[in-house]
Amino acid sequence: MSSCERMTSDQIAQLALAITATAEVLGQTLTADAAEMMADDLSEYPVPVVASALKSCRRELSGKLTLAAILQRVQAADGRPGKDEAWAIAIATSDEFETVVLTDEIQLALAAAKPVLDAGDKIGARMAFISAYERLVSQAREEAKPVNWHVSVGFDASRRIQAITKAMQMQRIPQERGQKYLADLSVEPITEDGRALAGLITGTVARPAPKLREKLGMVKKSMLKMRAANAEKLDEMRIEAASELADRRALLMRQVRELEARRAAQ
Incomplete structure (x- = not known):
């Protein structure tokens, strides 16, 4: 959920009406003051997110509409994993x-x-x-x-x-x-050239651009050298990797x- 500026007074008023209507759908009567207070508490969240939360409340709640129920659904939309x-x-x-x-x-x-x-x-x-x-x-x-x-x-x-x-x-x-x-x-x-480079690892055949063929050849030679490295060279590589780690x-x-x-x- 991206950050946004606080709702305008008109948006808060419209939200209060939406809260009142949602409560009525759930068989509940809210006073105008209560709806306005709830709208004000929700005003720091994006309008579309709050609207979606109210819609979820209408579909999912079987009891009274509460600020906590709305907030639970608003906050669940912020993208943070469980x-x-x-x-x-x-x-x-x-x-x-x-x-x-x-x-x-x-x-x-x-x-x-x-x-x-x-x-x-x-x-x-x-x-x-x-x-x-x-x-x-x-x-x-x-x-x-x-x-x-x-x-x-x-x-x-x-x-x-x-x-x-x-x-x-x-x-x-x-x-x-x-x-x-x-x-x-x-x-x-990932492009055709990218897939060709990846093919060195996966074995998947792809046609690189002509200008890339020389580079692929150099990469293959480098990989062969690594495979043929002696034990002393491998130890040096491990030490270097440990330093990077x-x-x-x-x-x-x-x-x-x-x-x-x-x-x-x-």
């Missing part, structure tokens, strides 16, 4: 080769649960994560903060394409922002500290 999906996303970050798209709340909750997870208690870590996550999400929703998705980059370049493309398809990151991520990671959108972990912890500092300053 606790189980959030934990699955969080635990995926343990694979350093995986690129993961996660929210601020997931990252902060994972930082809170990490000591338990590092101790080997996965069940306890999940409980700690969910407790922190639900608290952070509730706080963000009370403050009407829009969800913020960002990318945690893994080492496997091919997985970056999949993760970022999926996030764009699920509208978790805008198309423009996703394309920028791909460009910043030196990964181009340490740098990435330090970056993630710095991001967590920055998020915590911003929340503390608000």
Whole structure:
């Protein structure tokens, strides 16, 4: 759910009428003052989201219309995943080769649960994560903060394409922002040339452009050299990868500290 300015007085008045009408559909009578108070409490949310929440109330509620019922449906539209999906996303970050798209709340909750997870208690870590996550999400929703998705980059370049493309398809990151991520990671959108490069890994046959053939040949030679590397060279590569991993972990912890500092300053 994107951020927006507070509703105008006319929009609040129209919302109050819609709340009154919804209550009548549910067999309830609301005073004008009560409807106006509810409308004012909902005025910091986008008009279409509130309208959709009222529609859901008319279809789903069997009892009285309450502000809590409306808010529950408004907040559920903010794009934040439920606790189980959030934990699955969080635990995926343990694979350093995986690129993961996660929210601020997931990252902060994972930082809170990490000591338990590092101790080997996965069940306890999940409980700690969910407790922190639900608290952070509730706080963000009370403050009407829009969800913020960002990318945690893994080492496997091919997985970056999949993760970022999926996030764009699920509208978790805008198309423009996703394309920028791909460009910043030196990964181009899938084209015929892109599929030809991917074919080196998957074995799928595709025709590259003539200007790309020389580059493909160089890539193939490079891959053959890697396969033929001796044990000493492989050890050097592992040491280099470990160094990169340490740098990435330090970056993630710095991001967590920055998020915590911003929340503390608000």
